[in-house]
Amino acid sequence: MGIWILNGQTVAADNTVTKKHFYIENDKIAQVVDAVDGSLPDTSGHEVIDAAGKLVAPGFIDMHVHLREPGFEHKENIATGTRSAARGGFTTIACMPNTRPVIDTVDTVNYILDKAATEGVVRVLPYGCITKNELGRELTDFAALKEAGVIGYTDDGVGVQSAQMMKDAMALAASMGMPIIAHCEDNTLVEGAPVTDGAFAKKHGLKGIPNESEAIHVGRDVLLAEATGVHYHVCHVSTEQSVRLIRHAKQFGIKVTAEVCPHHLVLSDEDIPGMDANWKMNPPLRTPRDVEAVIEALEDGTIDIIVTDHAPHSEEEKEKGMHLAPFGILGFETAFPLLYTKFVKTGKWTLGFLINRMTQKPAEVFGLPYGTLAEGSAADLTIVDLDTEREVLKEEIVSRSKNTPFIGWKLQGWPVVTMASGKVVWS
Numbered sequence: 272m273g274i275w276i277l278n279g280q281t282v283a284a285d286n287t288v289t290k291k292h293f294y295i296e297n298d299k300i301a302q303v304v305d306a307v308d309g310s311l312p313d314t315s316g317h318e319v320i321d322a323a324g325k326l327v328a329p330g331f332i333d334m335h336v337h338l339r340e341p342g343f344e345h346k347e348n349i350a351t352g353t354r355s356a357a358r359g360g361f362t363t364i365a366c367m368p369n370t371r372p373v374i375d376t377v378d379t380v381n382y383i384l385d386k387a388a389t390e391g392v393v394r395v396l397p398y399g400c401i402t403k404n405e406l407g408r409e410l411t412d413f414a415a416l417k418e419a420g421v422i423g424y425t426d427d428g429v430g431v432q433s434a435q436m437m438k439d440a441m442a443l444a445a446s447m448g449m450p451i452i453a454h455c456e457d458n459t460l461v462e463g464a465p466v467t468d469g470a471f472a473k474k475h476g477l478k479g480i481p482n483e484s485e486a487i488h489v490g491r492d493v494l495l496a497e498a499t500g501v502h503y504h505v506c507h508v509s510t511e512q513s514v515r516l517i518r519h520a521k522q523f524g525i526k527v528t529a530e531v532c533p534h535h536l537v538l539s540d541e542d543i544p545g546m547d548a549n550w551k552m553n554p555p556l557r558t559p560r561d562v563e564a565v566i567e568a569l570e571d572g573t574i575d576i577i578v579t580d581h582a583p584h585s586e587e588e589k590e591k592g593m594h595l596a597p598f599g600i601l602g603f604e605t606a607f608p609l610l611y612t613k614f615v616k617t618g619k620w621t622l623g624f625l626i627n628r629m630t631q632k633p634a635e636v637f638g639l640p641y642g643t644l645a646e647g648s649a650a651d652l653t654i655v656d657l658d659t660e661r662e663v664l665k666e667e668i669v670s671r672s673k674n675t676p677f678i679g680w681k682l683q684g685w686p687v688v689t690m691a692s693g694k695v696v697w698s
């Protein structure tokens with residue numbers, strides 16, 4: 272017995288809309304049929320999901336998430352994090368290694384893959400650390416980590432401060448055909464600042480995080496990527512200066528790709544209502560000029576993909592206030608509705624563009640066989656109700672943490688069924 276998904280609207284990257292039926296058998300899309308003139312396939316003996324009037328998209332892919340396990344299970348674990356992902360329509364997620372211990376050994380990679388297989392509901396792809404303990408002093412065993420199943424190397428949460436260390440990492444990764452994923456931040460420029468250097472910092476007398484703290488690493492690293500030939504991927508781009516450097520590097524033929532988060536596309540520092548740490552994340556919300564720059568960069572292909580940087584922290588931790596609370600906000604459950612409401616509903620982007628940057632494009636950038644609804648591919652699908660407006664309610668958040676600035680926002684574009692590897696994991 273299989274599952275028929277009937278009469279869903281699909282939308283291609285060029286925004287062509289087609290109505291289709293999908294037959295799911297085991298963990299694969301076994302058959303895709305054009306739904307012409309109300310024709311229906313023979314569904315007898317099979318389960319049926321009626322997708323009429325709904326969008327059927329490839330399961331969303333999120334290449335930057337924090338699942339917090341092992342070590343910070345009071346914030347999130349693989350079971351709760353993957354369920355939160357499923358509610359957001361994500362079926363493949365790549366988890367960052369800033370756990371405790373960090374993902375710098377084969378044992379920790381195995382631990383995560385085992386947990387994901389037994390307790391997770393969506394596909395989890397781990398990154399391994401660039402340096403041992405993310406301390407920036409000594410490279411990890413790249414070959415052993417690759418063998419264990421990591422999809423790239425990153426010290427996310429902290430920037431690799433030494434240019435020589437980064438160059439060595441890139442040379443080694445390049446020799447193995449693996450990417451380097453960089454959290455770009457020069458520590459000497461950011462000490463103790465909780466928000467960006469902008470209007471909010473000025474108003475509250477706070478030290479600001481300057482744009483250069485991010486862009487200096489981007490500039491350094493595109494040169495190192497050129498020298499080593501590595502695939503270099505920039506995490507959570509937030510500044511106009513970084514955009515400029517990436518655009519220039521791409522024009523020059525350097526193998527650089529980049530990601531942006533929904534909050535950096537939708538919010539600026541001028542939206543921060545007060546000293547509330549649910550508005551504190553790294554990189555911080557930047558100025559309206561930076562927001563314009565990252566939007567334009569995503570539109571013109573300078574920035575390749577959208578990621579959430581899902582970064583759960585407990586309420587006790589966030590209640591420590593703007594100065595002491597850790598950086599980070601939730602991402603999974605509001606990402607698509609936020610972007611759909613802000614950019615597609617208003618006619619700024621096509622639906623096809625948004626879907627592409629959350630599915631096919633991330634798959635392309637990281638060489639993954641997902642993000643497609645083609646026959647024979649993994650049965651990862653997200654069915655979305657584009658019409659019903661709903662409020663973001665704290666009590667409905669599936670993540671173990673609740674740290675989001677979007678509570679109370681009224682949004683459209685809610686995933687109603689998420690299927691991962693042929694199983695319904697959210698409805």
Ligand SMILES: NC(=O)N[C@@H](CC(=O)O)C(=O)O
Pocket residue numbers: 337369427428429454551552553554580582583597598599600
């Ligand atoms: N983005 C954040 O504000 N925080 C992340 C770390 C990171 O992605 O840099 C976290 O681990 O909490």
Ligand SMILES: [Zn+2]
Pocket residue numbers: 427428429454506507553554
């Ligand atoms: Zn980061």
